[in-house]
Amino acid sequence: MVAQTPALMRRIAHLDMDAFYASVELLRYPQLKGLPVVIGGGRRREDDLLAQVRQRYPDREWGIEHLAEIPVDVFPRIAGYSGRGVITTATYAARAFGVGSAMGVMKAAQLCPQAILLPVDFEQYRHYSRLFKSIVRDIAPVVEDRGVDEIYIDFTHVPGGQREGGRVLARLIQKCITDATGLTCSIGVAPNKLLAKMASEMNKPNGISILFIDDLTEKIWPLACRKINGIGPKAEAKLKTHGIHTIGELAACERDGLTKHFGKSYGAWLFDAAHGVDDRPVVTESEPVSMSRETTFEKDLHVQHDRAALGDIFTRLCQQVAADLQRKGYVGKTIGIKLRFDNFQSVTRDNTLAFFTADPLAIRQAAGQCLKRIEFKRRIRLLGVRVGSLVKAADAPSPTSTSEKSLSSAFVVQEPPPSKDSPYEQADLF
DNA sequence: TCTGGGGTCCTAGGACCC
């Protein structure tokens, strides 16, 4: 006798933390609640808050345990900022002024000069990221990571995951996260990831939206095409040239017409997306494909004039990416560089080695070869180093193995020659 | 007032091998 499997509806949730970075900052600085606060502004250190408050209010003790008591007027205002950088998150009070993520800080300063500007603190955000994800996994184990503040959750087989289309479980998760962290999130539950992602945006902040496939025409089709995760600014603009603005208008297109103008693969995907079709599973584990480090300079640098500075930065990026690889236990064999010129044009070069490595010297050498293949006509704004074709260090073919003679010799040949000053000294770079 | 840093995936051409 075989147990009868109940007919389960596929229910997928998308969970999005509300104004995540800014909300985490408000946990430390509750005195900023309700005020316009933006996070971002590049690497420039803000004035140390405690030093500032000690100077301005010298009549009492100020320690790390008093952060929540620092008067609001001590916090740096965005109007005093000059330099590069973009906003990563803004509180809802700041968003009311039109300030939003990915906006240049200087533009935000014009829209809302009184906004408080805080530097990013990834340590803190990672801590709360791990915390809320572990809370969710304790309730519903099938979770796909989509960055620090977003996840997909498969509700289908979770006890209670079917009740009210997922609303009951969504409410439970929302409550557990808020009780444990003080942070709020928005959750959308739908038949698939595509629709769940759109649903979670419908009722922000601290909202829940439940979507069934029958809601498609009423709730999805009136939305702009850009609301579909996977339609960016380029695709949106191209769709507009065909008179297609809403998802409903996209759904009215013929599949063949879309594949003709947008390519076989993307065109077919557009058609499916507009009809709410998406079979992608919730993927709980995945291996990294590449790791990289890049930096935008405070000022654009000149290849010859700033040669020494560029060389130092280049070496540091190689060391950083090597340290990342080693810390996480990966090695790679495609070493690449990325440059952005002052006109924002980007170029990349890469170089596939005969061996896997996580060694800063080997990376620096291979990346140096890439650099030689670039023609420098303009000042440089950004430099990056990337290592791809990753495998787990433990799974990598060993260069010393007797059965891998060719790899072994390649490894030796590629080792940069030792130098008595710095092992990174290389006259022909930059 | 120009536009961060970390990723993934796709395309398209060329080399090279069978």
Add this chain to the structure above:
DNA sequence: TCTGGGGTCCTAGGACCC
């Protein structure tokens, strides 16, 4: 003399996402 395809790897660029 003319004429193959398929498969895989590598490289460069670009769209998109968080």
